[in-house]
Amino acid sequence: MKVDVAVVGNGLIGLCSAVELRRAGHTVALLGGPPDGRASTAAAGMLTPACEYDPWMPSEFLDLLRDGLARYPEFLGEFGLTAAEVGYRSTDFTLVDLAERTESLRPRIEWMTAAGVDCEWVGPRDLCTLEPALTPRAHHGAIRIRGEAVVNPRALLSALERTADRLGVHRVPGDLTGVEDEGEALRLVTAAGAVGAERVVVAAGSWSGQVGELFGLSLPVCPVKGQMLRLSGPPGLLNSVVFMPSGGCGSIVERSPGQYVVGTSEEYLRPEADNTAGVVAAILSRLCTVLPEAADWPVEEMWSGFRPMTSDELPIIDRPGDGRVVVATGHHRNGILLAPVTGRLVTRLIDGEHPGADLSRYRYGRTLRPHTRFATKY
Ligand SMILES: Cc1cc2nc3c(=O)[nH]c(=O)nc-3n(C[C@H](O)[C@H](O)[C@H](O)COP(=O)(O)OP(=O)(O)OC[C@H]3O[C@@H](n4cnc5c(N)ncnc54)[C@H](O)[C@@H]3O)c2cc1C
Known part of the structure; x- marks a missing residue:
């Protein structure tokens, strides 16, 4: 098989790149084997620039995250996908922390307000009205963020695989060796089988380091494991997505009516895509602390996946070297949010067009310190 562009990696970054490239008129092959530990099917699906951005990051990254959020509805429309089939909906987020840590939210609302995030401080009494299911004993207030969104990453991935097939993307079910x-x-x-390609996109998530080596590229991407659980409870119990920033990045997302996805951990050492007692216990304990009635809910499913992280926590989106390879990896905690916008950037880089955004922060070969975070956070 011969194509214009081969995309290596069949997660959401690779898939969004493949369908965008095909729509731009290229013949495309999408390579990737069985997805054990794939991040795109493990993710919660929160599309939240405000919760995921940290103020020590460059402000251009907040712009990119916001572009990611803004791109979603138009991306779905361009590929004929409905919000319902991919579980996309606009929603508020409620940022809470355990009572003794509530003060840690104050600096957050300061930078959010300065950055123009549509948010407000909500005291305990108002929080009881907004989110009656959250126990007031567990927190002393919250930040309410308006106008962000969620998507079901698994439904999006399946829908994009069908879209790729319909558009004539050749899906090659094997890893690049x-x-x-x-x-x-x-x-x-x-x-x-083998594929001949004039140009290549490396979008292999946490495996991009090994894949990059095959092209003589150094891609220092480290896998950061996260564990997730799904529980069933009464539908509509929460009026927003609950996000708890300390420890790991705790969150409660009602993925579909009565199906609550909760997590997660940040683990730097364990290479197995499994669920472990300590982390599962910590996730459930935190869930039941803020939402006590969840203690009676059945656990339906649990899983884990690996976030692709660079040491500055920014992605690598660039066309290094002789220009035959475009790199799109290192999306860490925001790859679902950034997948559609990355697909468009990749296509412009492949076509030699101006990307339409300042990508200097995401360039290949920038100075990255060695990975040094070896603790588990949950
Ligand atoms: C628990 C958890 C929760 C998360 N929650 C969110 C969230 O709420 N919002 C958000 O925006 N992001 C979230 N993320 C981050 C997001 O999931 C990732 O940033 C994103 O999925 C990365 O996509 P990717 O396509 O780069 O990598 P992946 O989805 O990991 O895909 C990489 C693919 O490359 C393939 N591959 C590997 N080796 C080869 C090879 N040699 N040849 C070909 N293919 C290969 C793999 O099989 C895999 O399918 C979360 C991640 C985790 C783990």
């Missing part, structure tokens, strides 16, 4: 430079084209070898 070798690359041969044939001058005009690169020959990409997988267990499912």
Whole structure:
């Protein structure tokens, strides 16, 4: 098989890139094997620039996160996807912390207000009205953020796979194992066959380091494991997504009526995509502390996946070297939010167009300190 562009990595970053490239008129192959530990199917699906941005990050990154949020509805429309089929909806977020840590939210609302986030401080009494299911004993106030969104990443991935098939993207169900430079084209070898491609997109998430090496690229992306659980409870119990910033990034998302997805941890050492007693216990304990009635809910499912993280926690989106390879990886906690906007940036880079955004913060080869965070947070 010969194509204009081969996309290596079949997570949401690769899929969004593949469908955008195909729509731009390229012949496209999408490579990727069985997704054990894939981040895109593990994610909660929160589309929240305000909760995920940290003020020590460059302000351009907040702009990129906001572009990611703004791009979603138009992206779905352009590919004929309905909000209902991918579980996309606009929602408020409630940022709470345990009572003894509530003061840690004050600096957050200060930078959010300064950055123009549509948010307000909500005292305990008002919080009881807004979110009656959250126990007032667990917190002393919250930040309410308006106008963000959620999506069901698994539903989005399946819908985009169907879209890719409909558009004629060749899906090659094997991991890339070798690359041969044939001058005009690169020959990409997988267990499912070889693909000739003039250009390549490396979008292999946490595995981008190994894949990059095959192209002579150094992509220092470290896998950060996160564990998630799904419980069933009464539908409509929460009026927003609950986000708890300390420890790991705790969150409660009602994915579909009565189905609550909760998590998660940030684990830097354990390479297995499994669920472990300590982390599951910590997630459930925090859930039941803020939402006591969840203590009686059945746990329906649990899983885990690996976030692709660079040491400055920013993605790498660039076209390094001789220009035949575009890199789109390192999306860490925000790859679901950033997938549609990344697909568009990748397509512009492949086409040699101006990306339409300042990508200097995300360039390949920038100075990245070694990964040093070896603790588990949950
Ligand atoms: C628990 C958890 C919760 C999260 N919550 C959110 C959230 O709420 N909001 C948000 O925006 N983000 C969230 N994220 C982050 C988000 O999921 C990731 O940033 C995003 O999914 C990364 O997408 P990706 O396509 O780069 O990587 P992945 O989804 O990991 O996909 C990489 C793909 O590359 C394939 N691959 C590996 N090796 C090869 C090879 N040699 N050849 C070909 N293919 C290969 C793999 O099989 C895999 O399918 C969360 C992540 C986790 C783990």
